[in-house]
Amino acid sequence: MPARRDRERLPGRTGRPPVTSRAQILAAARLLIDRDGWERLTIRRLAAEIGIGATTLYHHVRDKDDLVVQLVNEYVDQVARPELPDDPRGRIIVAWATIHDALANWPLGAEVLTADGFLARLGDSALWFAETIVAGAVDYGCTPLQAVDVFRSIWYYTVGEILVRAHTDSRRADVGAADFDFSLRDLDPSRFPQLAAIGDQWPARASLDIYPQVLAILVDGLLAQATS
Amino acid sequence: MPARRDRERLPGRTGRPPVTSRAQILAAARLLIDRDGWERLTIRRLAAEIGIGATTLYHHVRDKDDLVVQLVNEYVDQVARPELPDDPRGRIIVAWATIHDALANWPLGAEVLTADGFLARLGDSALWFAETIVAGAVDYGCTPLQAVDVFRSIWYYTVGEILVRAHTDSRRADVGAADFDFSLRDLDPSRFPQLAAIGDQWPARASLDIYPQVLAILVDGLLAQATS
DNA sequence: ACCTGAACACCGTTCAAGT
DNA sequence: ACCTGAACACCGTTCAAGT
Numbered sequence A, B: 001m002p003a004r005r006d007r008e009r010l011p012g013r014t015g016r017p018p019v020t021s022r023a024q025i026l027a028a029a030r031l032l033i034d035r036d037g038w039e040r041l042t043i044r045r046l047a048a049e050i051g052i053g054a055t056t057l058y059h060h061v062r063d064k065d066d067l068v069v070q071l072v073n074e075y076v077d078q079v080a081r082p083e084l085p086d087d088p089r090g091r092i093i094v095a096w097a098t099i100h101d102a103l104a105n106w107p108l109g110a111e112v113l114t115a116d117g118f119l120a121r122l123g124d125s126a127l128w129f130a131e132t133i134v135a136g137a138v139d140y141g142c143t144p145l146q147a148v149d150v151f152r153s154i155w156y157y158t159v160g161e162i163l164v165r166a167h168t169d170s171r172r173a174d175v176g177a178a179d180f181d182f183s184l185r186d187l188d189p190s191r192f193p194q195l196a197a198i199g200d201q202w203p204a205r206a207s208l209d210i211y212p213q214v215l216a217i218l219v220d221g222l223l224a225q226a227t228s
Numbered sequence C, D: 001a002c003c004t005g006a007a008c009a010c011c012g013t014t015c016a017a018g019t
Helices: A002-009 A022-036 A043-050 A054-059 A064-078 A088-104 A107-112 A124-140 A144-174 A193-206 A211-227 B002-009 B022-036 B043-050 B054-059 B064-078 B088-104 B107-112 B124-140 B144-174 B193-206 B211-227
Strands: none
Touching: A022 A043, A022 A064, A043 A054, A043 A064, A064 A107, A064 A124, A088 A107, A088 A124, A088 A144, A088 A211, A107 A144, A124 A144, A124 A211, A124 B193, A144 A211, A144 B144, A144 B193, A193 B124, A193 B144, A211 B211, B022 B043, B022 B064, B043 B054, B043 B064, B064 B107, B064 B124, B088 B107, B088 B124, B088 B144, B088 B211, B107 B144, B124 B144, B124 B211, B144 B211
């Protein structure tokens, strides 16, 4: 009887054979995102890409959120863990910079992870980053709860930066860039003198990447406040 | 002849009479959001609420994005302009805190405004806040372009904070709060010592409002860096 | 066990036709 | 000038039935 139970539990031994797998689904999803952009990832398109019925996907992922979380986890697994400096402050900055760069081209991941409790859905690789950041703050002199504040504040900034830039880029790609080179030129200089003076220099300035500098400001400020 | 042209331009004088108006649409949208939540605002539901065909709305708003932008502008019109302190730093902080509080219950607004070029779509009231912030940075000693950095960095943080909190709240409301009181309790303490130590204290800590403190840190750090 | 099509309950948006 | 229903091109998800 044990033999029988084992046989029944072996995959693919009984019933209709699988036409796909978790691995194939995730690979197809990444291909779809790379080719068509993250906003085109839908359950139906993904199924069509693989060549299966849309409803079949629900035997391998709980729902679309779950799919994206699995995608993020798989992606983070492949991100090399950075070499960490000795000082706690440096460790926090390196860990965040790595997360930011990894997620920068994955706004769908950032969007899903706007949900609170996202930490509980992350895999070991992503948790390693979280542990590194929290431990860095504690090593610096924060209490564990202050370390939560540090983590959370930088998370807000990071997710905001990624989402704004993602929406900017997708719009620019959609329509001609010229249409969205918004300008403050037409503004009434008597009522909005500074904005009018900046005029159409805004877009170029806003396209500069200042994440690293602002990250350093946030880390320094948060650590200083917690340990003062 | 001038009389004739004037008569023809008078609203409601010719053709089928309007069944609704921009003002009624915006009022109904606000009611819908207040009653059912911002994630339930759809063109079709809004039309049903007013009692008109969904397609009729398109004679009064360009598309859904435009509707939300108009909603935000109308909302900001009603937000009282705060009394501003004399020092530039204080002006920046008061302006941001006011925007944050206004938008905190309007995540749909924050979402739409993740699109770059959002400044160009804002009305006079919202632009007044932007001008106040940029002018504050310039008065402090920043160049106009550095003031753009200041504005943009805090915008990222603010929008991230609002979106994360919005998604948290809507989930908590949907399902029983217990299901989403995520815990780091089950984590392996040997691999994630700090996270495991925090355990289920995380949600309570993360629900604290630390926006004002982090705002001050950002403003001070950004101004210091720009003028150093 | 696993897969499937049909179906449900929605979206935003366009457009020819009507008043 | 304004409104309308029908239609287009989609979504995520459930579920009874099939292999």
